[in-house]
Amino acid sequence: MENIKLSIVIPVYNVQDYLADCLESVYDVNEQSKEIIIINDGSTDNSAFIIEQYKNKYPLQTQVITQHNQGLSAARNAGINASKGKFILFLDSDDTLESEPVFNLIQFACDNDLDILQGVATKFGDVPKEQLSMPQDVFDYPICNGRDFLNKYGNSSSIAKKNFRPEAWLMLVKRDLFIKNNIYFTEGMYFEDELMTPTLYLNANKVKALDMPFYNYRIRAGSITSVFNEKHIASKALLVKEYYSLLAKSNFYHSFLNGRLIGWCRESEEYLSIKDVAKLFFLRKYRFKDLLLLNMILIKKVMNFGRFKNVKDALNVK
Numbered sequence: 001m002e003n004i005k006l007s008i009v010i011p012v013y014n015v016q017d018y019l020a021d022c023l024e025s026v027y028d029v030n031e032q033s034k035e036i037i038i039i040n041d042g043s044t045d046n047s048a049f050i051i052e053q054y055k056n057k058y059p060l061q062t063q064v065i066t067q068h069n070q071g072l073s074a075a076r077n078a079g080i081n082a083s084k085g086k087f088i089l090f091l092d093s094d095d096t097l098e099s100e101p102v103f104n105l106i107q108f109a110c111d112n113d114l115d116i117l118q119g120v121a122t123k124f125g126d127v128p129k130e131q132l133s134m135p136q137d138v139f140d141y142p143i144c145n146g147r148d149f150l151n152k153y154g155n156s157s158s159i160a161k162k163n164f165r166p167e168a169w170l171m172l173v174k175r176d177l178f179i180k181n182n183i184y185f186t187e188g189m190y191f192e193d194e195l196m197t198p199t200l201y202l203n204a205n206k207v208k209a210l211d212m213p214f215y216n217y218r219i220r221a222g223s224i225t226s227v228f229n230e231k232h233i234a235s236k237a238l239l240v241k242e243y244y245s246l247l248a249k250s251n252f253y254h255s256f257l258n259g260r261l262i263g264w265c266r267e268s269e270e271y272l273s274i275k276d277v278a279k280l281f282f283l284r285k286y287r288f289k290d291l292l293l294l295n296m297i298l299i300k301k302v303m304n305f306g307r308f309k310n311v312k313d314a315l316n317v318k
Contacts, residue, residue: 011079
């Protein structure tokens with residue numbers, strides 16, 4: 001298939017109860033120039049059989065990658081490398097898409113040659129159905145570069161209403177943005193989207209957000225986001241380190257984003273050294289309460305003689 005507009009990348013791991021609904025919604029998308037890349041990330045349930053059924057039903061549109069379990073980031077990276085579409089859309093295998101909005105989004109992204117087009121999600125499942133809101137002024141903002149979009153997106157209304165959404169599946173992303181800038185998801189950690197989303201924005205020249213609900217986000221008990229353990233804490237420590245490097249390298253300072261960084265620092269301070277914490281002062285543009293918290297964390301680390309746990313040891317725990 002040539003001149004593919006959209007590559008839909010779907011990592012799959014033990015979701016046999018939801019996978020058919022997910023794939024039905026994908027093949028129902030009214031965009032003929034699309035490819036479906038399904039990465040079976042070592043599933044041990046009936047997911048492989050379901051995948052094979054859809055592969056046989058839609059052989060020309062479907063590419064299946066089978067690998068040992070390596071995690072969400074590695075599966076997405078495999079999908080990026082295998083994709084041929086102009087734009088990539090990530091879809092979690094227990095979620096679903098809305099056909100017409102996806103078609104409209106891809107047409108808008110292609111017509112305007114965007115790097116990133118952000119839409120809206122609706123949560124459902126083990127929670128009441130509700131749209132994940134964003135500030136209206138973000139939708140009203142014209143096409144701009146990613147830095148300006150981050151400045152607009154991370155404004156006071158977003159902070160107050162907690163409307164900043166870092167999920168990678170909320171965006172259509174031009175494939176070249178990944179390939180030309182060598183951008184990939186960080187493997188072996190949770191919260192990878194918190195790092196990926198600003199990385200993409202800071203490398204993008206043309207970004208737009210549309211008030212168009214296209215993604216149905218399933219909330220279910222037992223999912224990665226509903227269980228918190230030691231690996232989550234270590235992941236936030238790694239996020240602090242990587243996020244700092246991203247903002248410092250890009251010379252991009254924003255009080256809201258820096259405030260999120262301090263929050264992660266507080267949650268994972270047992271995995272951070274005095275040097276890790278001290279470096280954060282150089283990012284400037286903190287709100288007063290964030291700067292106060294950062295000072296308190298540093299004092300605490302000094303009084304603790306700078307003791308900290310090894311991040312890699314915690315991340316390598318299966």
